[in-house]
Each structure stands twice: as C-alpha cells, then as structure tokens.
Amino acid sequence: MGEARVSVVVPSRGGAARLPVLFEALTKQDFADPWEVVVVLDGVVDESAQVIDRYAEQLPIRCIELDYNMGRSAALNAGFAEATGDILVRCDDDLVPSISYLSLHATAHRAGPVGAVGLYRNVYPDNSYARAYGRDWDVRFRQQAYSTPSDQRWRYWAGNVSVSRDTWASVGPYDTSFRSYGWEDVDWGYRLHRLGIPVVLEPELETVHRIAATTTVTRSQRAFYAGAAKRHFEKKHDVSPSASGSGAWNSIVRVAASRLNEPGVSKVARVVDSLTNRLPPGAARKLIALSVESAATAGYAKASNEGLI
Structure with missing residues (x-):
C-alpha cells in the first residue's frame, strides 16, 4: 500500500x-x-x-x-x-x-x-x-x-x-x-x-x-472514573481544580458524593434507573443529573486512575 x-x-x-x-x-x-x-x-x-x-x-x-x-x-x-x-x-x-x-x-x-x-x-x-x-x-x-x-x-x-x-x-x-x-x-x-x-x-x-452510555448506571460509572482521570490531568499540568460552586445544587452534589464509593455509585444509579419511568420528566432529569454529577465528584476524590479502561 x-x-x-x-x-x-x-x-x-x-x-x-x-x-x-x-x-x-x-x-x-x-x-x-x-x-x-x-x-x-x-x-x-x-x-x-x-x-x-x-x-x-x-x-x-x-x-x-x-x-x-x-x-x-x-x-x-x-x-x-x-x-x-x-x-x-x-x-x-x-x-x-x-x-x-x-x-x-x-x-x-x-x-x-x-x-x-x-x-x-x-x-x-x-x-x-x-x-x-x-x-x-x-x-x-x-x-x-x-x-x-x-x-x-x-x-x-x-x-x-x-x-x-x-x-x-x-x-x-x-x-x-x-x-x-x-x-x-x-x-x-x-x-x-x-x-x-x-x-x-x-x-x-x-x-x-452509537453511544454506549445509555443508562444512568453506565453513565455514572464512567463519570466516576472520569473524575480520577480529571484529577490526573490537573496534577500533570498543575491546573487549579475547577470550582464546584456554592449554590444549593452544588452543595447537594457534594454531600451525595461524600457518601459514595465505586460500588455505591452503581447501586444508586440502578435505583435511579428503576425510578425514572415513574417520576415526572423534570424530577427524573434532576435525579439522573444528581447521580452522574455526584459520581464524578466522588470519583475525583476516590477513584483509581486504572479503572474502566
């Protein structure tokens, strides 16, 4: 060739x-x-x-x-x-x-x-x-x-x-x-x-x-490990961590993240997936967002840079 x-x-x-x-x-x-x-x-x-x-x-x-x-x-x-x-x-x-x-x-x-x-x-x-x-x-x-x-x-x-x-x-x-x-x-x-x-x-x-992350579980799992990769990026380039904000939503995300580890991320996300069909669209959207964002925040603090490759 x-x-x-x-x-x-x-x-x-x-x-x-x-x-x-x-x-x-x-x-x-x-x-x-x-x-x-x-x-x-x-x-x-x-x-x-x-x-x-x-x-x-x-x-x-x-x-x-x-x-x-x-x-x-x-x-x-x-x-x-x-x-x-x-x-x-x-x-x-x-x-x-x-x-x-x-x-x-x-x-x-x-x-x-x-x-x-x-x-x-x-x-x-x-x-x-x-x-x-x-x-x-x-x-x-x-x-x-x-x-x-x-x-x-x-x-x-x-x-x-x-x-x-x-x-x-x-x-x-x-x-x-x-x-x-x-x-x-x-x-x-x-x-x-x-x-x-x-x-x-x-x-x-x-x-x-043809996206692979098609459930709250898969999206939250990826967010968790992406948090570790983000931490690695910031350390490598000596970049200051992004501010998480001080509003009520960000406070809720931080509290939720503080209680999550890798198994907990998947467990919570499965519950969210089971509830999504039963909730009004706005409430379901907020619940999924909380799962994904808290998983990312938890992963930034706790996940390994070797996960989900």
Missing part, C-alpha cells in the same frame, strides 16, 4: 459488532484521493480481526493487534505510528460517518495548522434514561460547545478529530499514563492548544455516535 492522503485511525476493543457499521459508512466515502483505515485492536477479545478481513477487499484497511489490553492511548499511538497520511483522523469504532467525512476532515486543514473537531450526535435507544436526560443533555452539550471561547475549545478533543502529520509530530503521542476512563483526549487537545494551534469545531463534521 502506498502513501495515503488521509489516514483514519480506529482504536477498538471488543468491537466486532460495532466495526461493520463503521466500515459500511466508510465504503460510501466521496473522497477521491488515496486514503487508508488503520484499525488497532487493543487486545484480541472477539472476532474483530475476522470482521476486518471481510472488508479487506472493499476498504484500504490495515489491522494492528496489540498483545493485551494496553489502553486507548497506547492503541492510538500504535495506529498513528503506522499511518502514512498527510492528514490523520481519529475515529472511534462506534461512529457512523457521513459520505463526506473524509473530504470534510481534509478540507479543514487547507488554510493552515488546526485541530479539527467534529462533535458527536449521540443515538440512544428509546428508554427512560434517553427520554428523561440523555437526548436533552446531548443537545445542550453541543450548544454549549459552540458557544465556548476559542481558547477553551481544546476541552472538546475527543473521538472524531484530525490534525496534519506535522502537527501530530509537534504535539507528540497520547499520554499512556491516562489509564482511567477519559481525559487522554482532553490532555492531547490541551497540549495542542499550548503550542498555539487553534482548535476548531466544525459543524459539518458532527457525526452520528
């Missing part, structure tokens, strides 16, 4: 059911230049390699298999090290790219060095969590992101982003010390920002995301 114009790097673990949807979307791309997909299997735990083999004739695809679960940062680094493209795209294995996905990522870099971000358009099952909280949160998240000052947009570096090869070399690899859930992306975006390279949110690059 020769050099590509665009390389799409896909970190994956246990993705045999997710990868075909991504691959089908990539077979429909309108991009005319050479491109490639580099899939990194972070430990072999299912039939993902066989799925990749089935698409080898339809896609310019390569597979890297790590010997064991080394974490998302290590998987990304392995993929980017093997990529040949001038434009390097990070694409999570649960995305459903549009027909112009590659063209839009390539176009974003024509005017000079930037970090291009496409926000997620999360797709939820029709359950009580989605109706009471998830879908509304998703809309508000995107609205907030687009209104964020340009010098703070590094916070949205995530699983649908791209940079030039030269920019990647300047920033360096993802930090493998982020072993808990999340923040390895935010860390990379922050390092990009510190080099003076603008991070831009491209509305046209919003991409359907």
